[in-house]
Amino acid sequence: MDTAIDIALKFAAITVAFVVVLLIVAYTVLAERRILGFIQGRLGPNRVGYGGMLQPFADLLKFILKEDIVPDKSTRFIYFLAPVIATMAALMTMIVYPFGPETRIPFTSISIPLVIARFDVSLLYVLGITSIGVYGIMLAGWSSNNKYSLMGGLRSSAQMISYELPLGLSLIGVIVLAGTLDLARIVELQSGWHGARWFIFFQPLGFVIYLIAAIAETNRIPFDLPEAETELVAGYHTEYSAMKFALFFLAEYISMFTISMLATTLFLGGWNVPFAEDIFGRGTFLFGLVSAIGFLVKIICFLFLYIWLRGTLPRFRFDQLMNFGWKILLPLALLNIFLTATLIVFFPNL
């Protein structure tokens, strides 16, 4: 009986997390359009609702109502499977991130951890699911039976394989510092110095490498070659329309969100807000609330950085992209591991 309640609670928690994240993602799209408008000296969508606040829902309605066109010569099963894989892989990593500390529910004595699933290898789980996400884009490119789609799919898989290496290696510095692969434990380890002992201060190089590789992993500008519209029409999703296109669109923004979550968790102290514990006390409801809000604010800063970069930087050329990944980022990531390990051996108390 207890296991049944447990499972029901987990499902409820997953639903709440997904809904919150999807809402934030929907408004990220709106924020992106408004901020890009600001950067480019125009208004952006501001007609639907107050300041365009209902624009995401109008867009969603439009996606649902549009005609769903399936190319005649496509490989039907894989063509339908690809957007599902992309969205599912983007959503699945959400369950292992700690949204906040252990928090007491008000007026009761029950304490619940603000993390859905906590296990020994949650960081590896995130990396594994992220690497499954490549299939969505690759298979979409292949099954559409369109040369632009195929080129986009090939480019994206080459790019994601190349940048997964520096991404994984840049995390090893943090893992060596923390001595664990459990994300919740890694966040707890950063709560020293009144909640400001963030790993970014020990891993500045690792953080920069992670940031660059993460942008490449999410196929965002300046690494958005898989959908470079000047050469590939729309890349891997050229033949996708209506709701299936919306799923790819959603997957891209959810991956932006989760990759920002990982950066926050590993480098920016996760839910640790400086001095929050001194003011509210450990385990109280207010402390939990402030921490969770702090976590979301840090993520939103990352999302703003993504949008800012999109308004600022031009696109890489493909050979530049490959040279940069293999000849600069990868050696730097290896150097970072070497430096971290050496420093830990010589200053074990740091």
Place this chain on the structure above:
Amino acid sequence: MLALLFILFGAMAVGCALAVVAQRNPLYSAISLVGVFISLACLYVMLAAPFIAAVQVVVYAGAIMVLVVFVIMLLNVEHEEPRRGRLKFLVPVAVVLAAVLIAEVAFILVSVQEFRVNPAAGASNVGLTHSIGSKLFTEYLLPFEITSILLLMAIVGAMTLARRGGLLSSTTRVVPGAQQLPLTMVDPTAEPDDMTGVKTDTTDEAARLLGIEGLRDQSKRD
């Protein structure tokens, strides 16, 4: 509960494995193989080995199979044609091998029945990252290092093979940007194994630097 999950993932693994063999389209086979790896990872989780499960997904499903699918997409392999009559002598060998495999499985099933382990005693921390790491770098250091040398050899081998036949054909044009060119690329009349290099921005400049301008024009006129 556990038995139900085991049956679910076991059936998934077997079904996907059958699909790998049965599918005519190589891409479908590759995707089925990904399914096998993921169901195996789920089984590892149930066996209290989360590290192995995660590594299974990261390495096999996330890296190796992506490369396999990449190659299938690059070559654009069409439906595999059944070739009857070829390699027919292998059929009896296959039968023998299958018999051996079934015998092995039967033997293991019987021997497992013989000594039953108490499940509570078996639930140790063997599968956790910490214990695997410390064992790998102390007790099993030599096998670990030998494995890494094996992987290094594979990388070196792949690079050697790629370099040998990787020269561009004489009709290729140079992409702008400083690069190293083999002599055969600018001068079609050169010996194919002449590896003299030249750093240049355009094909014409390369020809001038190598002093084969006349030769190149001649071959163009032919």
